[in-house]
Amino acid sequence: MACSLTGIAIWLLPFSVSNQVTVLVHTVVGVLFLVPCLWYLVKHFVEYARSPVSHLLVTGYLTGLSLLICLVSGVVLTVQAAFGIRISYAWDSAHLISTVGLLALGLPHVLLIVMRERHARQVTQAPPSRAPEADYGRLVVAFSIATVALVVAGSLLLRPPRLNNEFPDDYSYLYGENRPFAPSLARTPDDRAMDVRLLSGSLSCGTAGCHEQIVKEWTPSAHRYAAMDLGFQQIQMNMAKLNGPESTRYCGGCHDPISLFSGTKNLYTNTDKLTSLHGYQEGISCLACHAVRQVDVKGNANYVVKRPQRYLFEIEYDTHPTEVRRFFRDFLIRSYPWEHVNDLSKRLFKTPEYCAACHKQFIDKEINDLGWVQLQNQYDNWRQSRWNHPGDPKKTIECRECHMPLVASTDPAAGDASDYNRSVNDGKHRSHRFLAGNQMMPALLKLPGWKEHVKLTDEWLQGTLEIPEIAHKWRTGPVVGLDIKVPDSVRPGEKVPLRMVITSNKVGHDFPTGPLDIIQAWLRVTVTDSTGNVIFSKGKVDKKGFIAPGTFMFKAEPVDKYGNLIDRHNLWEMVGVRYRRALFPGFSDTAEMTFFCPQTAPVARKTFPQDVSYEVAAPKAGTLRVEVKLCYRKIDQYLMNFLFGEDKGLTAPVTVMAKRTATIRVAPGRRSGAGD
Numbered sequence: 001m002a003c004s005l006t007g008i009a010i011w012l013l014p015f016s017v018s019n020q021v022t023v024l025v026h027t028v029v030g031v032l033f034l035v036p037c038l039w040y041l042v043k044h045f046v047e048y049a050r051s052p053v054s055h056l057l058v059t060g061y062l063t064g065l066s067l068l069i070c071l072v073s074g075v076v077l078t079v080q081a082a083f084g085i086r087i088s089y090a091w092d093s094a095h096l097i098s099t100v101g102l103l104a105l106g107l108p109h110v111l112l113i114v115m116r117e118r119h120a121r122q123v124t125q126a127p128p129s130r131a132p133e134a135d136y137g138r139l140v141v142a143f144s145i146a147t148v149a150l151v152v153a154g155s156l157l158l159r160p161p162r163l164n165n166e167f168p169d170d171y172s173y174l175y176g177e178n179r180p181f182a183p184s185l186a187r188t189p190d191d192r193a194m195d196v197r198l199l200s201g202s203l204s205c206g207t208a209g210c211h212e213q214i215v216k217e218w219t220p221s222a223h224r225y226a227a228m229d230l231g232f233q234q235i236q237m238n239m240a241k242l243n244g245p246e247s248t249r250y251c252g253g254c255h256d257p258i259s260l261f262s263g264t265k266n267l268y269t270n271t272d273k274l275t276s277l278h279g280y281q282e283g284i285s286c287l288a289c290h291a292v293r294q295v296d297v298k299g300n301a302n303y304v305v306k307r308p309q310r311y312l313f314e315i316e317y318d319t320h321p322t323e324v325r326r327f328f329r330d331f332l333i334r335s336y337p338w339e340h341v342n343d344l345s346k347r348l349f350k351t352p353e354y355c356a357a358c359h360k361q362f363i364d365k366e367i368n369d370l371g372w373v374q375l376q377n378q379y380d381n382w383r384q385s386r387w388n389h390p391g392d393p394k395k396t397i398e399c400r401e402c403h404m405p406l407v408a409s410t411d412p413a414a415g416d417a418s419d420y421n422r423s424v425n426d427g428k429h430r431s432h433r434f435l436a437g438n439q440m441m442p443a444l445l446k447l448p449g450w451k452e453h454v455k456l457t458d459e460w461l462q463g464t465l466e467i468p469e470i471a472h473k474w475r476t477g478p479v480v481g482l483d484i485k486v487p488d489s490v491r492p493g494e495k496v497p498l499r500m501v502i503t504s505n506k507v508g509h510d511f512p513t514g515p516l517d518i519i520q521a522w523l524r525v526t527v528t529d530s531t532g533n534v535i536f537s538k539g540k541v542d543k544k545g546f547i548a549p550g551t552f553m554f555k556a557e558p559v560d561k562y563g564n565l566i567d568r569h570n571l572w573e574m575v576g577v578r579y580r581r582a583l584f585p586g587f588s589d590t591a592e593m594t595f596f597c598p599q600t601a602p603v604a605r606k607t608f609p610q611d612v613s614y615e616v617a618a619p620k621a622g623t624l625r626v627e628v629k630l631c632y633r634k635i636d637q638y639l640m641n642f643l644f645g646e647d648k649g650l651t652a653p654v655t656v657m658a659k660r661t662a663t664i665r666v667a668p669g670r671r672s673g674a675g676d
Contacts, residue, residue, distance in 0.1 A: 003030050003070075004106075005144060006151075007099045015339040020312050021154035023336045024328075025147060030074050037071055059105055066101035069094055081335035082327075085210045086412040161315050163195040165307070167263040174246040175366070181260055183366050185302035186253035188261060189293075196262040198307055200278035201318035202286040208330040210412050211286075217407075217432040218286070220442040220453040226283030227256035227275050229441050231635065234643040235569050236274055243572060248274055250367060250572070253301025254358040257288040261305065290344040297353050297379060299360030309343050311336075347418060352382060355399045363574060370561055370575045376516070381509035385585035393420045397473050402508055404430035405467040421469060435460040437514065440634045440652050454653075461632060461655050463506060479506040480521075480583070482630050482658035489665040490597045490624075496664065498525065500552075500591040500628055504583040511583040512632065516556035517566055520636050521657075523552045523591055524629040529598065530622040536595035539629075545637035545651035552591040555636075556580040568642050597624065597666060624664040630657045 006026040013019050041064055051057055073095035080087045167180065171193075175182035180191055188194055202224075206215030218224050226232070232255055236248050245265055252260030259265055259279035267273070282288075287308050296302040313329035333340050348354050356379035364372040382388055382399065389395040406422075409429040417424040439457040442450035459465040463479040481503040490496050500523060504511045512519045524539035539551040547553070557580070558566040560573040583589055633652040635643075644650050 003033065004099050004103050006147060007096070008103070010336065011096060011099075015309055015336075017158065017160065017312065018151060018155040020332055020336060021158060022151050023332060025150050025154065027078055027335065029147060030071075031078065034071060034075065037067065041068060059108060063102060063105040066098045066105055069098035070102055073098060077335060081331050084334070085208070085410075087334055087337065158312055160310065160312060161197070161319075163198065165192050165195050165198075167193045168266060171263050171266050172246050174244070180263075181249055181253065183247065183250040183300075184253035184260060185296075185298065185300045186257065186260060187304050189304060189306060193263045194261040194305075194307055196258060196264075196276055196278050197315045197318065198310065199258045199261065199285055199288045199291065199305075200282055201314065202282050204314070204318050204321075204329075205286050207317075207321075207326060208333070210330075210334075213407075213409060213411050214413065214429065214432045215286075216449060220447040220449045221432065221434045222436060222438050222441070223284040223289070223432075223434050224282065225441055225445060225447065226254070227259065227279045228281065228283055228445060229255070230444065231441075231569075231639075231643050232256075233275065238568070238570070239572060240274055242570075245274055247367075247572065250300070253303075254284075256283065257301075257305070258282060258285060287344075290346075290349070292348070292354070292357070293346075295348065295354050295357040297356040297360065299356060299358070299362060299377070299379070301358055303357040309339050311340070345413075350398075350400060350418070352379060352388075352399050355379065359399075363571060367572050368561070368575055373574055373576060375571065375574075376514050378509040378513050381513070381585065385508065387508050387585060395473065397470055397508060399508065400430055401470050402467065402506075403434050403436060404432065405435075405465075406469055407431045435465070437461060437512065437519070437632065438634050439655055443653070444650075458655050461657050463657075474506050477505065478630075478658040480511055480630055480657055481505045482628060482660050484626060484628050484660045484662050486626055486662045486664050489667045491667050492597050492599045494597050495594050496527075496597050496624070498593045498595070498626065498628075500525075500593075501588050502583065502591070502630060503588040504585050507583070507585055509585065511585075512554055513582070515569065515571070516554075516580065516582065517558050517571070518569055518635050518639050519555065519633075520547065521554040521630065521632045522547060524631050525593065526627045527595060528625050528627075530624075535598050535624070538593060539631070541651075541654065544646075545640065547637075552593075554581050554583070554589075556582070567638055569639060597664075622666045624666060626662045626664065627659070628661075629659045631655070632657050 003026060006022050006029070009022050010019060010026060013022075044060070045064065048057060048060065073091045076091045077087050077095055080091070171180070173180060178191065180193070181187060202218065203215060206212040232251070236251060236255075239251070240248050245267060249260055249265045252265050256265075256275050256279045259274065259276045262276055262279075264276045264279065265274050278285075288305070291305045291308045292303045293306045294304040311329060311332045313325045313332070317325040317329050359376070359378040360380065361375040361377070362372060363375060378399075387397045406426075406428040407430075409427060411429050414429045415424040415426050416422045422428070433453060433456065435457055437457070439454050439461070442453045442457075447453070456465060461479060463477055481501075483501045483503075485499040485501070487496065502523075507513075512521045522539050524541075525537065526534060527536035528534050538548065539553075540548045542548070556577050558571070558574045558577050560566060560570075561575045563578075565578075566574050581589070631654050633654045635652045637651060640650050640652060
C-alpha cells in the first residue's frame, strides 16, 4: 500500500524536492519488499489454486497479476535508472497502470474479504476476539505514516544549495531598473538575476553517460567557446574601457549569457572579471540554450530565459563532484525524467526564429549615439531566400538541417517524430557541433577534439561533408561554386582576359556572413607559363598575413560618424558602411582581370630611328596555366595584430573553399612594333 501511494504521489504531484525524495523512498521500499511480496504471491496462489471460482477469487487473481506486473516493471525501471542511460517509457507505463490497477482491484478485494469475515462471525455468533483484518489495517496505516515521515525527514535533510538570484548590491542600472540586462534585449521573466549555477555545469551532461556524444560535439564548438574566444575577450575589454562595463551586456546575451544573467558585467574597477569563470568555460551552455522559452526575431538576443529546475545533487555534483552524488543525480533524472524532458525539450528550438534571436544584430542610438544600423542578419537573408518555402518542409532547408546535420546516435535524445522526414526510432540526433565558418579558435584554444572539429569545419566549408537527409534539396559540389572563363589561345604580347564567376550554391544566407568587418573571402589567382614561372598573381597572402592590395574580395568596410574605418571590431561606433560585397543565396558575382601574355623567346633590343618598324624572332608555342582559388578566413590580419600583438605572429588559417584551373594555348607568332 505504501508503495502504491508513493507511486501515485510521484505521478500526480508537481516536481519538487519532496517528490524527488518520494522517488528514492519509493524505490527503497519497493526493493525491500520485493522478496516478501513475491513469496506472498506464490503462497497465496498455491493456497487458493484449487478453490472454486468466485468473485473474490477473480479479483484476487487480477490483483495478484497487477502486483506481479508492478514488481517486475519496478525492478526493470530500477535497473535501467541505476545502470542504463534512460528508462523505457513502455515499462514506465506498465508500472503506472499496474499501480492504478492494484489499487482499483486490491482495495475492493480486501474490503470484500473483511466484510465476508465479519458476516461469518455474526452468523456463527463467535465470541468477540481481535480481528486479523484490524491488525492488518493498523499495520498498513502505521507503515504508511512511517513512509510519509521518511519523505518529510528526507526533504528536510536533502535541501538543495541555496541560490542567489539577486544582483550584486553595487549593480549598475545604467539603462533603468526595468532593463537590468540592457543594452542586450535578453531577459528573465521577472527581470531578476540568476544564480550562476543554474545555467552552468554542461560537462556534467556527459558524465552520466546519457548525453556524452552531444557534449563531445559541443565541447569544441563555437557555442561552447563563445565567451572563451580570445578575440571576444579582447574586444569586450576594449569596449568596457571605452564605454563602461555596462555596455558589454550588449554582447553578453549571445556570447556570455551565464555572466550576463548572474550580474557579472558590472564593476568599473573590475573590467578584467566581466566574464565569470563559468561563463568563460561554457559560453552558450547546454542550459543557457535549452532554458530559452520565448524569442523575438528582432535580434540582439531578444529572448526570455526561464530558470531551469535542477534536480537534487545536480548543482552539488557540479561544484563538488563525488561518485555518490553522481549516482543519485543520475538515478533521479532517469527514474523521474518528466521534468527534465518537459523543461529542456521544446519545439521552439527547432525553428529558424529561435536562431534569429542571436543570429540577427543591430545597433541604435543607445549604442552609437546616432541611430539604427543593421549588422549581421542571417535570419532575414534565409527568410527571403530560395531555401525558405513556408508550409512546405520538403523544399525548405532550415538552419538546423544544415548546421546541425543528423548523426548516428545512441543518445537518449535520439529520434524525433515531429520532423517530416524522421521517426522516434531513427537512431539519430542533430549534431551539436554547430559547424559554420570558424576554423581558427578551436585550434588556438586547443580545445578537446579540436583537430576533428577543424577538419569537419573545412569539409563543411568546401561542401564535401555529406548531409544525406537534404542532399536532394540542393546541388552537389562546393558550397560556393567557382567557374573561370579564358580564351582558348593567345599570342605573345596580347592582353589576356580572365573572367571568374562565383555562385552561392548551398549557403542559406549571405556569403560571407557574420561580422563582415573581420571576415574575408577572396580570389587567389595565379598564372604560370610552361616552365612554372609565375607571370601573373592576385590575392597572395604575404609572410605577415596581409592580403595583397587590389585583390577581389568579399567583405564590408563599416565606418564611424567621422568616416573612419571600423577596423578593430569597434561596432559600437559604427554608423554605416562605405563598401560591402557579399553573395545572396543563389546569386552570382563576377570578377574580371587581365594580364599580358609574355614573349616566349628573347627579344633583341636595338636602337632604331623613331617610327621605323622592326621584327623580332617568332616565339615558340607553349601554354599558360591559370589557377583560381576561393579562399576564406575568419579574421583579417590587422585585427589579429591589434588583438594579440604583431609580435605573436598569429595568422588566421585559410580554407580553400573552391578551386578551378584552365589552360590557355600560346600560339606561335611574330610581333611587330615601333621603335621609341
